[in-house]
Amino acid sequence: MRIFAAYFAHETNSFSPIPTNLESFRELGIYRPSGDTEFTPESAKGAWHFFEEAQRRGDEITVGLCAHAQPSRPTRGEDYRTLRDWLLEDLQEAQDELDMVLLFMHGSMMSEDCDDCEGDVLQRIRELVGPDIPIGLLLDLHCNITEKMLQHATIIKACKEYPHTDFRDRALELYDICARVRKGEVQPSVALVPVPMFGLFQTSLPPMRPFIDSIIEREQQAGILSISLGHGFPWSDFESAGASVLVTSDGDPQLASSLAQSLAHEFFALRESGQAPAANIEQVLDEACSVAEGTVVVADMSDNPGGGAASDSTFILQQLLARGIRDAMVAYVWDPGSVDLAFAAGEGAKLPLRIGGKVGPASGKPVDLEVTVEHLRRDARQAHIADGTSTHLGRTAVVSAHGIEIALNDIRQQPFTPEGLVACGIDPWKRRLLVLKSSHHFYAGFHQRAARILYCDAPGTLNRDVRQLPFQRLRRPIWPLDEVCSDTFAGIVNAATG
Numbered sequence: 001m002r003i004f005a006a007y008f009a010h011e012t013n014s015f016s017p018i019p020t021n022l023e024s025f026r027e028l029g030i031y032r033p034s035g036d037t038e039f040t041p042e043s044a045k046g047a048w049h050f051f052e053e054a055q056r057r058g059d060e061i062t063v064g065l066c067a068h069a070q071p072s073r074p075t076r077g078e079d080y081r082t083l084r085d086w087l088l089e090d091l092q093e094a095q096d097e098l099d100m101v102l103l104f105m106h107g108s109m110m111s112e113d114c115d116d117c118e119g120d121v122l123q124r125i126r127e128l129v130g131p132d133i134p135i136g137l138l139l140d141l142h143c144n145i146t147e148k149m150l151q152h153a154t155i156i157k158a159c160k161e162y163p164h165t166d167f168r169d170r171a172l173e174l175y176d177i178c179a180r181v182r183k184g185e186v187q188p189s190v191a192l193v194p195v196p197m198f199g200l201f202q203t204s205l206p207p208m209r210p211f212i213d214s215i216i217e218r219e220q221q222a223g224i225l226s227i228s229l230g231h232g233f234p235w236s237d238f239e240s241a242g243a244s245v246l247v248t249s250d251g252d253p254q255l256a257s258s259l260a261q262s263l264a265h266e267f268f269a270l271r272e273s274g275q276a277p278a279a280n281i282e283q284v285l286d287e288a289c290s291v292a293e294g295t296v297v298v299a300d301m302s303d304n305p306g307g308g309a310a311s312d313s314t315f316i317l318q319q320l321l322a323r324g325i326r327d328a329m330v331a332y333v334w335d336p337g338s339v340d341l342a343f344a345a346g347e348g349a350k351l352p353l354r355i356g357g358k359v360g361p362a363s364g365k366p367v368d369l370e371v372t373v374e375h376l377r378r379d380a381r382q383a384h385i386a387d388g389t390s391t392h393l394g395r396t397a398v399v400s401a402h403g404i405e406i407a408l409n410d411i412r413q414q415p416f417t418p419e420g421l422v423a424c425g426i427d428p429w430k431r432r433l434l435v436l437k438s439s440h441h442f443y444a445g446f447h448q449r450a451a452r453i454l455y456c457d458a459p460g461t462l463n464r465d466v467r468q469l470p471f472q473r474l475r476r477p478i479w480p481l482d483e484v485c486s487d488t489f490a491g492i493v494n495a496a497t498g
């Protein structure tokens with residue numbers, strides 16, 4: 001078989017203070033077959049899963065554009081179109097006698113003039129390859145699945161786990177289903193039920209864990225090809241944002257529809273209990289201080305760069321200082337200016353630094369400290385949660401004051417594992433308190449040794465109370481902005497393409 005694959009992803013937060021342009025994608029590396037970047041797992045990113053599977057099967061594969069940026073505001077219109085057109089050019093180069101197209105996108109990408117970038121890309125690919133070539137789309141579960149995506153993709157699958165540790169498994173399943181469609185062995189019949197809610201549903205914990213396990217089991221049912229939950233992305237402001245259930249059957253629209261409806265109601269029933277309990281800063285620090293032994297991990301969910309926050313808020317740091325809490329570490333505070341100064345001063349130097357609080361009101365006030373520069377690293381890296389590849393953390397400066405260490409860096413990135421801290425000479429498990437700027441992805445690499453994990457709903461860009469945000473274009477009603485009756489679900493969309 002001849003396959004074209006690409007990776008083009010951005011989780012767009014309509015309310016993020018961070019702008020997004022071509023440079024934002026260049027910061028994390030752009031691969032094109034015609035470019036100078038070597039083709040490696042790091043440069044191919046999510047498309048590597050498709051490449052590996054093609055190698056294993058002896059298929060011929062061309063990997064086109066591979067590009068993603070850290071979550072932030074809608075991408076500058078012109079820059080989105082440049083990246084999209086690069087992907088389409090790469091496809092046209094590879095198009096002769098193609099058997100299928102496999103794409104890895106986020107599912108919540110917006111540009112300044114396009115609300116549904118995934119739908120736009122799919123439509124243009126469909127126009128190029130025609131109606132008979134299967135197009136498979138792999139999504140992050142924080143996706144807003146639209147009718148346009150459904151109309152132009154043959155199979156859509158989202159990852160099932162949050163933290164997203166299962167992209168490889170889902171990529172291989174998507175590959176297999178698309179190959180079977182191409183050979184005429186199966187005929188996908190797709191049902192989508194939008195669920196009028198959004199939230200951060202953590203699949204490591206009950207009651208989401210048993211729900212996901214039951215979905216994995218129901219996916220084995222005769223006649224079912226795939227089941228995906230789209231959790232929606234709660235900071236997307238456009239009409240089709242929100243959760244959804246997507247069921248693909250083998251030629252049985254009735255089966256797909258009835259299962260999607262029933263799962264949509266089960267998912268909706270978990271809208272409150274499926275989210276991890278989060279408390280305010282005072283409650284979280286009270287509880288953290290009550291733990292006698294071991295390291296307590298506090299998730300600063302509201303300042304997670306992986307959701308579009310600046311990662312430079314100081315609300316928790318200010319409270320640590322005010323309470324005189326020592327033996328604590330905060331990671332990572334995105335503060336390129338302070339990193340410059342720490343590097344200029346050198347390891348062991350003492351200097352005044354104005355830390356964090358730079359980007360806007362959601363970052364709080366900067367904190368002035370006399371710090372000691374403890375460790376400097378130019379090449380700290382960590383394994384990425386999505387594909388295990390090594391991800392650059394930028395220059396990292398660990399500074400300390402009043403018994404608190406602060407890991408400053410100059411590439412916005414949440415801590416997925418302790419690896420980046422260890423690279424800076426820190427043993428995080430010797431600290432009493434670790435404050436991590438991450439909503440939940442940290443869990444995959446930190447939960448094994450944490451004495452307790454506490455989710456903190458501090459002020460900030462990703463504060464969980466989305467009712468405070470100035471949504472303008474969202475389809476209403478939607479929970480938690482509105483009260484929703486479970487019998488008000490929108491109708492089912494059926495599609496049969498490819």
Ligand SMILES: [Zn+2]
Nearest residue numbers: 140141142164
């Ligand atoms: Zn996600």
